[in-house]
Amino acid sequence: MAASLRSVFHPCLMVIASMFALAQSPTASFAAPRVTEFKLDNGMQVVVIPDTRSPVVTHMVWYKVGAADEPKGVSGIAHFLEHLMFKSTENIPSGEFSKIVSRLGGQDNAFTGHDVTSYFQRISKDRLRKVMEMEADRMANLKLVDKEVLTERDVILEERRSRIENNPAAILDEQMDASLYLHHPYGVPVIGWEHEMAQLSREHAMNFYERYYAPNNAILVVAGDVTPEEVKNHAVETFGKLPANPAAPRAARPADPPQRVARRVMLEDPRAGKASIHRDYLVPAYATAAPLEAEALDLLAKIALDGPTSRLYKKLVVEEKVASSTGGSYMGSGLDSGKFSLYAVAADGTDLTKVESAMDAVLAEVAANGVTAAELERAKNGYVAEYIYENDNQASLARRFGWGLSLGRSIAQIESWPDEIRKVSLDDVKSAAAKYIDARRSVTGLLKPLKAPLAEANPAKSRS
């Protein structure tokens, strides 16, 4: 349990591991999954990943749209629409979608990020056709009634309370993102700002749906005990019947101006637990980086920040004992930029200033002198192995390819990731560190516990 505090489990980290992992190594004597790709006449991209070990399939539809594509002032609509997609269509009565899947012995869910929105079912292979029909149906025939929309809006407001308002670390994280991005919409939380969420309407949702949800803006991924021919036949007869919408592909987002000033935010909160320091740097993503730059950042993060063998942990926790735990990661799975993040939880009685100095010393050291050959080799092995382990899990494979393709990467690019990782040199890592560990591109967040006030004036009720 305590060990889990060492490393931050980050959604994007998971995705990175999923999407960019693959192996070409001493252990790569076995075949990577044979991925097949084709396109329907209406422009829908299809990917099939065979895995015959178990008679089940993972069926995913990825829309190339996310929270960063929302109109200004309507934050949260991408995620809200994702919830509303489970309401009703011409053919499926209200609230029945998940119940039908469940009756068929399947599991379903969906998720929204800044760049993608994805819906999936995991189900017995003989039910694949049925869920493809249902998914195709709601791509074109969503029906929303006001009452359901309003009730669901209360649900997302509760979701926001669970995820953000009840959790000072999440509040700080949200404020850090808002500071890190000067202009780009990654600064707006995926779930939305509360005051805008409270105003979201059926019309907002339908506008977003009609604009972006179309087969030519979506990717179908099927992993599991199924052949490409079967998937093709089903896809032609389901998704293939839907018309393309030439207007569906998203527009470019506003770019950040050059970042010139280091930013700092601080949250003092009686619920904060321990004092901690967090730092994010704006860096390129795989989709925007020069060759091997993103791979170098991935390796740098693993060596410098990730886990008990990292530079950060060794210096702050083991040697200087100024922190009780540390962690960090590179999030390279964004469409427009990436983030290089780290944190440390202060040891008892240690001031955050001291923790920050130690943290900065670790970063300055790798920026000035790079990492060692042994560290680099270990980090490469680790990533390559993660990729191999992932071949055991069809749901992870579906996610790897779905996410990568949604960002415009090719199957070949996704599959060659381990080769690229292998190519990264000590100099590549050192240059990436020197170039991107730049305070001007960063925001630092301090989270400090505060003794609760003795008697608090009756705060305004959030809702009544």
Place this chain on the structure above:
Amino acid sequence: MMTRNAAARSHALDRQRSTLYRLIIALPLLLAALFLLASNRPAEAMQIKSVKSPGGIEAWLVEDHSNPMMAMRFSFEGGSAQDPSGKEGLSNFVSSMLDEGAGKLDAAAFQERLEDLAIRLSFSDTQDAFYGNFETLTANREEGAELLRLAINEPRFEKDAAERIRQQILASLVYAAKDPDRVASQEWFALAFGDHAYGRRSSGTEASVAAITPADLAAYRNKVFARSNLRIVAVGDITEADLGKLLDKVFGALPEKAELVPVPQVAPVTGGKTKIIEMDVPQSVAVFGFGAMPRKDPDFLTAFVLNQLIGGGGFASRLMEEVREKRGLAYSVYSYLQPMRNASIFSGGVATRNDAVKTSIELIREELEKVATEGPNEAEFANAKSYLTGSYALRFDTNVKIATQLLGLMEEGYGPDYVEKRNALIDAITLDDAKRVAKRLLDTGNMIVTIVGKPETPVAGDKG
């Protein structure tokens, strides 16, 4: 990323909160994992062999050579219920110390070696057992097994490492004390089980963790790590002969008999209690529950089906329908059935804004009473069964999932053939059984509720 369903919450959070969050969410998920056992794969492909090493160590083996890797899960009966009074958290402490140096390797050397070989090695505990999870690529299996052998047989429990881990555990306790989900759950168990081992905090208190010495760690290992209480499942790319050698190497030197302190049977306190723990958060978190029948009770599986339609089945369950879908009162509402070795509970939770949480709890209570008096309706009962049988195969589609499922069965005293029989057992449950067991199970008069937050009494008619 945001997701629609709380079941996926563990993938979608950030910063150190997420690791803490996972621990809470892990409970219902773990249970789901343990009790939803699979249908198709067993019948079609999966062959479970009961094997015995040359040295006499027994295990279950599922051979699958399609990927060059294997997973092994094992457990020592014992867990935190074995923690001596005043040393609560000992078992948890041990679980964080086994990779902090063993044999001739100090902590850093051991962890670097694990990373060099890309071995996944982790330990955890519940009230009743201490778990090990080992994954390796085939190429590194020999060396991986040696590291595992060292971790289990020759952990160093050095003072410096112990202090480091102690600080991490203490920090995690501080976070837990500020986390409404954790507090609600801990308080529920404390209220339900009082002084019994199940009522204690399994990760300990500040005082008990401070009192734990390296000698205590060693004593726990000496008493709990033995062959008599050891259960093992291996899945993946390993033959019976190779597994035999591995088992002897890793576990062969353990003492024959564990020295376990007997843990008395216990039931949650009766009388129906509600406890409110004030915390300044906008959303209250509530946990509810009462005693249930043990795993080996003839009615258990029927209760399991009932739980599915009450609150274990996501959107196909009554609590989700009443609390979330109809009224928008929560993002997350669920129930689960948890049979521990010495007690069994039906429990659940909900999180709702402060001014409506009592409405949510009343709705839950009413729904449970309704199921108790009227029983489930025919359609929902049939649907719950068809989900449970139809989705069984989804529990067996990766090495780790298979190992986890089978270990759960083994711990409950079932043979490998249970996997083949399980769906027929569920199919045989009748609506009359369900009605009868609903009355027996849903003991709302003895419902224990803990609420963390600033709950307000709902205004009349707020049930909407």
